[in-house]
Every structure is written in structure tokens, then in C-alpha cells.
Amino acid sequence: MEIIGFEKVFNDNIHGHIILHPLCVAIIDTPEFQRLRNIKQLGTTYLVYPCASINRFEHSLGVCHLAGEMLNALCKNCNNEIFVTEEEILCVKLAGLCHDIGHGPFSHTWERFLTTAGINWKHEECSIQMLKYIIQKYDLMKEFKRYGLDESYHIELICEFIRGYGKILPSEKYFLYQIISNKDNGIDVDKWDYFLRDGKSLNLSISFDYKRLIQFSMVVVDPNSNPSKKVIAFRNKEARNIYDMYRVRSDLHLRAYQHRAVQNTEIMLIDILLKAEKCCTVQTPCGTKYSLTEAHTNIDAMSRLTDHILYDIQYSVDPNLEEARSLLNRLLTRHLYKFVGSYNLNFVNPSICDNVIDVEKLKINLKEQLEKAFEVQFGIAATWLNCGAPVTDPLRNVIFFKKPTCGSKIIHLDNTPYYSLYPLQKLEFFKREITVFCKMLKVNNENLEKFDAFSKRYLENFKP
Template identity: 45%
Template sequence: MHTLLAKVFNDPIHGLIELHPLCVKIIDTPEFQRLRFLKQLGSTYLVYPGASHNRFEHSLGVCHLAGRLVRAIKSRQPDLGITDKDVLCVEIAGLCHDLGHGPFSHLFEGEFLPKVRPETKWAHEKASIDLFDHMIEKRNLKPEFDKCGLNEQDIRFIKEQIRPEIKDENIVANKRNGIDVDKWDYLARDCYMLGIRNNFDHNRCIHFARVLNVCGEKQICTREKEAGHLYDMFYTRYMLHRRAYQHKTACSINFIEEKKMSEAIDDMEAYSKMTDHVIFLILNSNDKNLAESKEILNNVMSRKLTYKYTTHSVAKRDKMLGKVCYIDGSKEFDREDISDAVKEIIEKKKPGHQDLNDDDIKVQQRAR
């Protein structure tokens, strides 16, 4: 396991964590170091001053938790035949699962690209795999993988852990039930940085994890008594969405547009250089084409939030404030629901407010 070449990181959430030398090789690449310049919570930093942490430290945390969980299962259930190589593959997947995130976190994927490139089906998980391949080739890491006994089949296994669409149930990103080490780290880290209490303890999940045969399929399970603790996990996530991730002011800030950013997703070399610094490129630019974006950002920096937020749901309609509103609801809306709500907002605009059209109405399904 090359113990003498491993590296120890002092993490504010997990304490001292020791990472495999191959993980250190990956960390030392420019493609991974880029994550230092991507804020974990995007524009939420402009509302919560403590939310200055980056995807870099989150990725280290996910790598650490992934290794802890697999080692715990390996130790308790040797009959499963889990190898040290399997543990390393899952650690690398945890380390690289967020490589593909764009500037301002989910804003780039969820708001920016759908507007400037509506035809694309781009997702940060696929970009993580593309950038992972690009990094291995560009930095000549294949010999390092070979030294650790990792072949093409192992690299394919790593990619399956990174992108849930390939395999919907895994340790890093579990789309089957939402219980995964990615969530465990960001719940602990985000609560800590935001100053919000976290009632969920991932250490209990690791302690009680067992692989059982369920309906002919092996699954990671926990004891029945832990059901309430898992409810705490999902409630903490819900609470973070309500109080921070979808904070009304943070949502109002999420309106930035620059065409060339959208072209970078087709070129991993260009994409690997794109970070949150784009906001300062726009702010300091003299390009007339960026004048409107520059004005918006200057307003954000001086807390002049032109775009106002209103809580407005199909089930319970509320007041309209300013020019842009959000439609909020506890269920998935069909197109007719949304269309009717948008029409009502425009028709019932209060006197003195600016004129509204369909483009001024921002539709967002908030997490529940």
C-alpha cells in the first residue's frame, strides 16, 4: 500500500486523514487543484460569509469517508472478498466525483447551460469522467495506476462509482436511496461552515453498515433501529436547502450570462481552466458585450439586488415582489400548472411594479 509515501491532511471535519500515494498523485494535478477555486456552495457565500469552503476539501472528505466505509465492511465481512485494490478504487472515485463541476457549483449546470445551450444534456458527473480521462492522459498517470495494480477494468469500476447513471447504487453517489458518502461529507461540512446545527452523525452509519442479500441482490444495509437516524440525514438536507442552498437572496443573485463559458464543456483542456474567477474577469472587463453582465455583478457586489425573490406556489399563492419571482411547490409541476401560475403573476402585478413578461419569471422546483 506504499504506506511510507502516503500523505496526511488535517481536515476541520474529519481530523487527520491519510490518503494513498496514488490519490496524492491525482491531487497534485492541475485538474484537481482547480477544485480549490470552485466554491462548494456557489453564490451562497454572498449570503453566508462562512460558506467559503471549496470543492477541493469536500473531495478529500468524500475520499476519506469512502475508504472508511469500505474498510469497515471489509473488516466485518471478510467473506465478501473485498480487496485493498477495491478500497483504493472507491477512494479514487470519491476523490474525483466532483472534478466536472463548473463555476459557481450547480448554477453553471442548472441555470446557465440550459439557457445558453438548451440542446445539451451535459451533466457534471459525465464531465467528471471526461476530465478524469483527460487528467490520466495529460499527466501521464497510467503508469502510476499500473504500479498500484489498477487495470482498465478497475478504471471502469471507478467511473461507475463517479457517475450514478452507469450504476445507480454505489458508495459515492447512490441514486437508489440517496444514502452515500458524498452526502455525509457535505452535510457535515456545510453545516459546520454555515453555522447550522447538524443532527446527523455519519459515524453511526459506518459503524452499523453491513452487506446483506436482499431479494437476490447484495445491498449495503443498516439495522432497523437506525431508521430514525437516517430520517435525521434527510431532514438535515431538507433544512439546508430551505435555509441556505435555496436562500431567497442567493437565488436572486444567480443570474450571470457569458456565451464563451458554455463552449468550454466541449474541450476538457479549456474546461479544466474554468473556475469561479470568471466573475472577476467580467467585473474587470471593458468588453461592451459584457456591459449588462458587468452591471449585474456590480449590483450584486454592492448588494443592490435588482432581482427580487418571492415565495409563490401553485397550491398557495403569495405576494409578488419586484421583477423576478420563483414558483415554489411541494410537488412536481406539469407544464399547465406552471403556465397558469406564470400568467397569474403577470396579470396580478401590483401597481407601481415593473412590467413583466414570461422571460422575467424564474421557475424553480425547491427541494422538499
């Protein structure tokens, strides 16, 4: 595939100088992609860690770069014996670039805001809608076609790569679905980039080495399924490195993403958005106005939403936004909700951890019982850690291979049960904790103790 336009060099503080394809540059240079510069990657974490103000923009560029690096290594390590077209490689890069363009203000906080409002919405599907919207709005399909990308086949393939699953590719190319969003074991370039990027902004050490994982990766036939299904495998000596990757994820969640103060500020921000929901609107060029809980239903409205809505509330003189402004001022002046208590369910009620339960329902029920008993408003947060994979022991789903013998092209898989050699500690990797906050501005210690005792008793007696 001949590169017709101009590649662009970006100086990234994580990966150094990275070169992106002209088609990627065409998407980057749209206002809809540029809006990612104004969407904080870590939500309200910057209110606790002052330097955690990185945005989705630079993360998206990093994932695009790593996707290309991963594919280059896989082709090289397999002696170019895996057949991947240049068009498919470009599709993977585009998926890495666009996997987060559907995020709302303050990233995952926006999803939690909509969940609190009773709306089931996922940013991945919005990213797919936003990509199609950009292509249509700026007539980019002709640019896609210049590089051999078909309007129906390849656009849908990019969407499948964003989701991390699909039916377009045959099982021999299943490994391409594992690069951006790996649903099998959570090892993907999206996590590698945000671990490094977030760790640097949070000033937290990142111990695992993603460059080694890339260099010691190969495509092999999956021994656990269809004989023709090919997946990404890693050298057996990288088992400890992968274990460290899962540990880093857990550490970032415990020390930053789900830090008690971060949970507190996020609950306050969600309350601010709920109070401003009807009066703080988004208007499209055709004149239609959407409330904050309606904007996701129109991709044009969604493309106009960034973190700026907080400033719209803060500097508004609309009397209908007075309650939201007052709470926002309380957040910015650090008059946070009062901490009541944190309850590690591994100790308080292990039966909750051993069952599949609706965590949101548990939070709602506890909140309702507390408010009914004390006639005071409460905020409930849940720390529900996993390893970014759908199983409780993702190492079991990682395929390892042995070092090839000199001159041999035959790859032997390693069946050593590394999940037993490097067991993921339940309390560290799968923490189950409920944290309660009281929303009163002033509350005495005696009442806090009553709230604490009630919460603990409720969780002790909760029946999954």
C-alpha cells in the same frame, strides 16, 4: 497490494487527520484537481452567508476519506466474509476523490447557467472526462498499473462508481455502487461530507451522526430482488438517525441552498454569465477560443474554468462586457432583483405537486406570460425539494437488520415499516414553491402587487 509511494496526511477541519493513498495524492497534485480550490461549493450562497466560501477541493478529499472508512467498516462488520479486492477498494476511494473534478465555476450554478442557455450538461460525466484527461496528460497510467489497476477495466469501474451505477461488477458486489452515489435511497458518503462541511460553514446544526451509521452498517442479500444481489443495510435502531439525515438535507436546502436571497443572487449571476457569454472566452494552448457556453465541449478548455471568470468580467475594460459588468456591480453592491412573491404550490395548486411535470418548462412559461403582460423582465426560481433519492419515500428503500444474537453469524432483516413510523412530511421534505423576482432596478409597490396577483392567478389556473 504493496503501497509503493508515500501516503499523505491532510489536516481536515471536519474529519481531523486523514491519510490518503499515494495514487490519490498523484491526482491531487495536478493543476486540474487543484483548480477545485477556486470553485465555490455553494455557488452564490457566500453572498448571503459570509462564511459559506468553502471549495470543492476539501469536499473531494473528505469524500475520498469517508469512502475508505465505509469500506473498512463493512469488511469488519461482516467479519471479512465479503470479498472485496484491494484494487476495488482503491477504485472506490479514487471515485470519491474525483467525483466532482468536472464541476464548472460556482458548482451547480454552472449547470443551471447552461440549462438556461438550453444546454443539457451534467458535472458527473464531465468529472469522468476530466479524470481520463488527467491520466493521459500526466501519463499516470503507469502509476495506476503499479497498484494493479488495469487501463480499461479499473478506469471504467471508477467511472461507474462516480455515476453510482454500472454493469462491470457482479450483483454480489452491487453494494460498492452505493458508497459514493447511492441511487437507491440517497444514503452515501458524498452527502455525509457535504452536510457536515456545509453545516459548519453555514453555522447550522447537524443532528444526524454519520459515524454511527458507518459502525452499524453491513452488507446483506437484498430481499427485494435477485437473491445474489448484495446491498448495504443498517441496524434497525438507526432508523431515526437516517430520518434525521433526510431532515438535515431538507433543512440545508430550505435555510441555505434555496434561500430566497440565494436564489436571487444565483439568477443575477446566471444573467451576468449570459451577458458575458460571447465576449468572455477560454483559450486553450493550441489557440482555440471557446465561449462560456462552448467550453464544456472541450475538456482542456473546461479545465481552465474556475470562479475567476467573475473577476475577468469585473476588471475587464472591454466595452462589449459593459452590460455584464454593470449587472455584476449591481450584484456586489446588493442592488438585487426585487422580490415579487413566493407561491407554495401545495396550497396554490396541489394538482401540480401530484403530477410529474417539467419544472423548467413551468418556469419558462410563467416568465413569458409575465413579460408579455407587463413588458418587464422577470426571474423565476423553483424550490423543488426531494430527499436526494429517486423515490418520494426513501425510507421504504432502506434495508434494516436486527441485532445479531450472541455468537450467531446469521443476520436477520427487520421488516418493520419504518417509513410509516417516521413519515416524511410533505411540506417539509417535498416542498414545491415558485418564487418570482422583478429585474427592474426601481419598481413601486403598486406594480409589485400587480405582478404578484398575476403570478398567483397563473399558477392557480396552471394545468399539468
